[in-house]
Amino acid sequence: MTAQDLLNRLRQFDAYPKTLEDFRIKTFGGAIVTIVSGILMMLLFVSELNFYLTKDVHPELFVDTSRGQKLKINVDITFPRIACAYLSIDAMDVSGESQIDVDHNVFKQRLDLEGNKIDIEKKEDLGDKSENITAAAKDALDPKRCESCYGAESTAIKCCNTCEDVREAYRQKGWAFKDPDGIIQCSREGWSENMKEQKNEGCQMYGYLEVNKVAGNFHFAPGKSFQQHHVHVHDLQPFGGNKFNLSHNIKHLSFGTDYPGMENPLDKTTTIAEKDL
Numbered sequence: 001m002t003a004q005d006l007l008n009r010l011r012q013f014d015a016y017p018k019t020l021e022d023f024r025i026k027t028f029g030g031a032i033v034t035i036v037s038g039i040l041m042m043l044l045f046v047s048e049l050n051f052y053l054t055k056d057v058h059p060e061l062f063v064d065t066s067r068g069q070k071l072k073i074n075v076d077i078t079f080p081r082i083a084c085a086y087l088s089i090d091a092m093d094v095s096g097e098s099q100i101d102v103d104h105n106v107f108k109q110r111l112d113l114e115g116n117k118i119d120i121e122k123k124e125d126l127g128d129k130s131e132n133i134t135a136a137a138k139d140a141l142d143p144k145r146c147e148s149c150y151g152a153e154s155t156a157i158k159c160c161n162t163c164e165d166v167r168e169a170y171r172q173k174g175w176a177f178k179d180p181d182g183i184i185q186c187s188r189e190g191w192s193e194n195m196k197e198q199k200n201e202g203c204q205m206y207g208y209l210e211v212n213k214v215a216g217n218f219h220f221a222p223g224k225s226f227q228q229h230h231v232h233v234h235d236l237q238p239f240g241g242n243k244f245n246l247s248h249n250i251k252h253l254s255f256g257t258d259y260p261g262m263e264n265p266l267d268k269t270t271t272i273a274e275k276d277l
Helices: 003-011 028-053 135-140 163-173 184-189 191-197
Strands: 070-079 087-093 106-111 202-212 216-222 224-228 231-235 248-255 269-271
Touching (some): 070 216, 087 202, 087 231, 163 184, 163 224, 184 191, 202 216
Antiparallel strands (some): 070 202, 070 248, 224 231, 248 269
16 A cells, blocks of 8 residues: 555545635625624633633621731821821720821821822821921030920920920820920921911821721821820810811722722712811
């Protein structure tokens, strides 16, 4: 048996015989069907591939039995009518733990009344960090000095070398911060002028808090806070009786670790205050 005979016998097993070229007719309608079929096959391929790559999220509710761990609260909130210098954030829970004037992992960005960022390259921690002292004034101060806390000294705070130190000492004593102009540190740092400069500004607060996994609350409010007779109080006396518009836009508010596809009910929520408080 020759090789040609072997090939002919092998061709008999072809399950897909070809039509002779003489019987093939190419038509315009056939071309349209071919193009449409190709497009449909491509769409089906892309659709099935996308379905295969899409994550399927199954919400599940269960009891958290872990102890001693912290819950992360992610925030990004804009206050278009109240300045950063006025705002503070506090967190409290039923276990008795309080975080007053939180300044760790939470930042503020000054905004103008149009919502545009001011000093966009500079991120400041919450609270008045007294960064307006001139270089000359800083050089003139003795780094080993121990200035007065104006009667608010304690075992924890014995020296108040900045206006913020005095405010913190007053807060821990539960005293109102009435006359900043009468305090040398505040006058030297231009605290009152800084408050007036930021009066017609807005503020964006963003970052995260770490709290106990128990019932509690956190809130943004003007003025430093302190505890007095088991009552949570915010000191507004340094602001001279000014009223504040607490309208705000919640860009993002979530609990725990974010993951793709997660929906947070308060995201992109805006609340407009009907009147100043």
